[in-house]
Amino acid sequence: NDLxxxxxxDPDFEAVTGxxxxxxxxxxxxxxxxxxxxxxxxxxxxxxxxxxxxxxxxCAEVSV
Numbered sequence: 001n002d003l004x005x006x007x008x009x010d011p012d013f014e015a016v017t018g019x020x021x022x023x024x025x026x027x028x029x030x031x032x033x034x035x036x037x038x039x040x041x042x043x044x045x046x047x048x049x050x051x052x053x054x055x056x057x058x059c060a061e062v063s064v
Contacts, residue, residue: 004024008017016023049056 004020007013007020013020
């Protein structure tokens with residue numbers, strides 16, 4: 001997608017071209033996603049893994 005290059009080349013956007021890269025950084029739009037993942041892992045996944053730690057590493061075979 002060449003949108004940023006076209007905006008930078010457009011004289012109408014000259015005043016804001018320096019800020020375009022930082023303004024459109026995807027990391028700025030993820031909100032609490034990273035925190036929510038960490039909370040889910042700590043509150044849901046880790047307890048499940050702890051309860052079933054005897055099964056971790058077990059081998060199984062499925063035949064169809």
